[in-house]
Amino acid sequence: MQVSHSRDIANFFVVGINYKKTDAAIRGLFAINPSQYEQLLAHGKSVQLNDFFILSTCNRTEIYGFANQAQDFMELLCRETNGNLEQFEQIAYVKKGEEAIRHLYQVGTGLDSQILGDYEVVGQIRNAAKFSKQQQCLGGFLERLVNSVVQVSKLIKNETSLSAGTVSVAFAAVRLLGNRVPDIKNKNIVLLGVGKIGRNTCKNMMDYLGTSNITLVNRTAAAAVEFACAHGLQHAPIESLEPVLHAADVILVATNAPQPTVLARYFENTSPKFVIDLSIPFNVEDKVRTLPHVQVVNVDELSKVQDETLQMRQHEIPKAIAIIDEHMQEFLYWFRMRKHAVVLKAVKEKLTEIHSKEIQQQKNNAGFQLEDIEEVSSRIIQKMINLMAGKVRRDTEKSDQYIALINDIFEAGVNQD
Incomplete structure (x- = not known):
């Protein structure tokens, strides 16, 4: 099982089965109980699949997280179940990146439930993620995403009628008894x-x-x-x-x-x-x-x-999708900004390193004077230019892109036409 993967959205997967392609008997083969879940998390950590959670309900078994490839999660999931990997591969669906993120929003808000608007599933997601976190298998991305899904689920419940009325498996059982069993x-x-x-x-x-x-x-x-x-x-x-x-x-x-x-x-x-x-x-x-x-x-x-x-709930689907779209974009914006923040922090550390070295070199000079700071600053600036120029020279295929980006970032105002 390959384990080298980045926390980029391109490496975020959902792998699973649900009621749409499998009956309850098949789903039962791949259902995960708490003991199995703990074993799967432990094994995941041992092969460095350490940022994921598993959702197992009567309607679905799904694993969400970061991996090098979807196959990694399929193999992991089938370790503890009564079904086999070959069977799972034939019936499973795989989504990645933004498609996988949207899927979790749709599951958590009841849009993907066997009974439309099922509000219980969001609690199951929250509990599944909480258990994964307790076992040190839930990273910042997934925790933030689950929190966003929970928030969106509450908004949809309060601002639409998607979950209005009494419809659930438990209630359907009672209605069936009332219709089928006299007295x-x-x-x-x-x-x-x-x-x-x-x-x-x-x-x-x-x-x-x-x-x-x-x-x-x-x-x-x-x-x-x-x-x-x-x-x-x-x-x-x-x-x-x-x-x-x-x-x-x-x-x-x-x-x-x-x-x-x-x-x-x-x-x-x-x-x-x-x-x-x-x-x-x-x-x-x-x-x-x-x-x-x-x-x-x-x-x-x-x-x-x-x-x-x-039937009434069907009419509420467009409203629910609009709420999901808005908050999913907010989540994706947060993720992009977090990536940018990491880069900017690294740049700051690099510049601080250059600055410290120049100052230290001057301090080692017995004749260092306060007016020499201007000369130090000039050298720091030149070293920054040299770093950028060196990158442009080494990667000639992207040199125009780099120059355009530098021009834009520093608002140099140079017309490159």
């Missing part, structure tokens, strides 16, 4: 996993369906107990998962386990079940779909739910 208030519901998506789904069920007959199961029992007590719900230990699922009518799965936790054998000789799998990778075993008395819906099927809210 939902009296059904026995089990929620497996009380992370953010699980909690949001649970709250939506209570708020919009008026149901409270919900049993929570979580690998960490304390989280289920705490949430159940706060909302007047039931809870059960993970060890009793099979009998709990036996008794359920509706099952929602929102875990992030690397392997399926809801198995086909749990549904042998049971009543009909309606199962919604909100997890990536899937946490409901494939064989469950073959059971005639169990209906399974996954996140991709949920995302197809369209309504008037999404």
Whole structure:
């Protein structure tokens, strides 16, 4: 893996897959959990890929950062996933430079989300970048860019209706239950996993369906107990998962386990079940779909739910793009000025070095007088001219460009026509 790369925008990449070309099963092969993320960051540092972060959600897995070539990131990403490099290369997209920067703005503002206007993704970006920074893998460019994306996301949320209304995977699940499951208030519901998506789904069920007959199961029992007590719900230990699922009518799965936790054998000789799998990778075993008395819906099927809210959001896209354009240009201006500042600082240091040497030479002269400063200054000026003239002579192909630039910088006013 080549590691020599500069922090120039031309070396800034995003490499990833998302819902547009891959289904949830494929995305699950390349999903990154926190433990894998930590391992990838550690390995990245070992091969000097030390300025990047990884975004892994139910809709996408992407890596943003500086590299010599996109292939470096593909190889890194596939080290810890269940998918292989050859498969990833066939389905992945690669963007670089300003195109990659714009992509992050579009992802962070919900323009590139499976459900248009998804506002949760910006928090996922912020957390992913924060974790990378904690592992010393986030540089100034990326930190500034992520901060700009977060700011733009807030502006778009406040100044447009792109995220107005209630549309999310969690809410789509609740709408689907309301449409597909008769008498939902009296059904026995089990929620497996009380992370953010699980909690949001649970709250939506209570708020919009008026149901409270919900049993929570979580690998960490304390989280289920705490949430159940706060909302007047039931809870059960993970060890009793099979009998709990036996008794359920509706099952929602929102875990992030690397392997399926809801198995086909749990549904042998049971009543009909309606199962919604909100997890990536899937946490409901494939064989469950073959059971005639169990209906399974996954996140991709949920995302197809369209309504008037999404149509209204479509009209807000031009406003959101205009806000992105404005702030992206501000970010790019900051980047260019930062590069200029580095050059100007180096020039200043070079001139200071010349000045110090000349002064020191004169001080070593026992007959040095204050009036000799004019002569010193003249020599410093001549040395600066010699440096510029030497560069022009050595690089004859660009000599005209150099002279024009010097003429412009010092406002010499020489007509070169």
